[in-house]
Amino acid sequence: MHIPFINVDIEPTNRCNAHCYFCPRDQTPHQGLMTGDVFDQALARAIEFRPLAAEHLGVELKVNLCGLGEPLLNKRTPEFVGKIRAAGFECSVSSNAALLDEARGRALLDAGLQGIEINVGEEGEDYDRIYGLPFDRTCDNVVRFAEMAGDQCQVRIVLVNHRRDTEHIAKMTRFWRDRGIKHFLPFNIMNRAGALFVDEMQYEAYPERELAEEMLRARGSDPVCPVPFVFLFVGYDGQYYLCCSDWKKEAPLGSVFDESFSTVVGRKLEHVTTREPICRSCNHDPVNRLTEELHARADRAEETSIDAFLDEILDADRSARGVAEALGAEIGSQRARRRIQVTAL
Numbered sequence: 001m002h003i004p005f006i007n008v009d010i011e012p013t014n015r016c017n018a019h020c021y022f023c024p025r026d027q028t029p030h031q032g033l034m035t036g037d038v039f040d041q042a043l044a045r046a047i048e049f050r051p052l053a054a055e056h057l058g059v060e061l062k063v064n065l066c067g068l069g070e071p072l073l074n075k076r077t078p079e080f081v082g083k084i085r086a087a088g089f090e091c092s093v094s095s096n097a098a099l100l101d102e103a104r105g106r107a108l109l110d111a112g113l114q115g116i117e118i119n120v121g122e123e124g125e126d127y128d129r130i131y132g133l134p135f136d137r138t139c140d141n142v143v144r145f146a147e148m149a150g151d152q153c154q155v156r157i158v159l160v161n162h163r164r165d166t167e168h169i170a171k172m173t174r175f176w177r178d179r180g181i182k183h184f185l186p187f188n189i190m191n192r193a194g195a196l197f198v199d200e201m202q203y204e205a206y207p208e209r210e211l212a213e214e215m216l217r218a219r220g221s222d223p224v225c226p227v228p229f230v231f232l233f234v235g236y237d238g239q240y241y242l243c244c245s246d247w248k249k250e251a252p253l254g255s256v257f258d259e260s261f262s263t264v265v266g267r268k269l270e271h272v273t274t275r276e277p278i279c280r281s282c283n284h285d286p287v288n289r290l291t292e293e294l295h296a297r298a299d300r301a302e303e304t305s306i307d308a309f310l311d312e313i314l315d316a317d318r319s320a321r322g323v324a325e326a327l328g329a330e331i332g333s334q335r336a337r338r339r340i341q342v343t344a345l
Helices: 036-057 077-086 102-110 124-131 135-149 166-177 208-218 262-274 286-300 307-326 328-333
Strands: 005-010 060-065 090-095 115-119 154-161 183-188 231-234 239-241 252-255
Touching: 005 036, 036 060, 036 077, 036 231, 036 307, 060 077, 077 090, 077 102, 102 135, 115 135, 124 135, 135 154, 154 166, 166 183, 208 286, 208 307, 252 262, 262 307, 286 307
Parallel strands: 005 060, 005 231, 060 090, 090 115, 115 154, 154 183
Antiparallel strands: 231 239, 239 252
């Protein structure tokens, strides 16, 4: 698994104006808006980390304004985009587009936005019911913004397969293609590290769980999840969190005012190795992924080799450990927990 880049996800807010049942909003213990000084410090940490990522990992950093909420609820989001671009990073935003009116769209584009991921995988009354937002307005916002953006900003529609219905995903893809959208990001439903109860993601109850662990032991591996190392996450409150699946905020790793990205890598490795507190329940966890695959194959009476799937898991494990190992020297040399002096960008 070659890592072409590392994403720094900065969360403008974890509040949201939508009410999707597949986002466990009631599981977040606290919500708020990122302040200007917290953002400046988070961006300073990304700037600090950029040469380390290039030297030790040979990868580029990208910055994405996203998280557990709707970034456009924070009026500073266009300002944040401008600062990210001024610092020389590629920048994108994740949104549901319900607030993406012409004024906000123009502000984002004037700030230099290069990409936007828009979660809108339903239409009409189904959208109104599932998202709790008016579809006609959202649809108009998406189409208008795509026209305004032209070639400057790539519009990508996120299609969450919460229905477990590939035909519906194909239908929604056609719907948006007919309206000029060319780029799509399909996702299966995620259980948000167990914060969302999903029937088929109760991995401990599957008989294949023990077999999955035996197969990994036979390969001499105790694999770890790559997500926390490829998608670095800073919450609205300035805390580093293990990853964006930590909806319950169970794995805070320290503040951007006290820690750097490199100094929290060791703590991330400890969490994903012990699988506590959140990895054990998460659908991204390698043991759970293998358990799910084995269970699905049993249902299909599939007899083909699972070696390719195992290779994928082990390749991802090597990549995750490679990030931690490559930054090991920096972990040791930056133990002094000092605040970076931030100047206006």
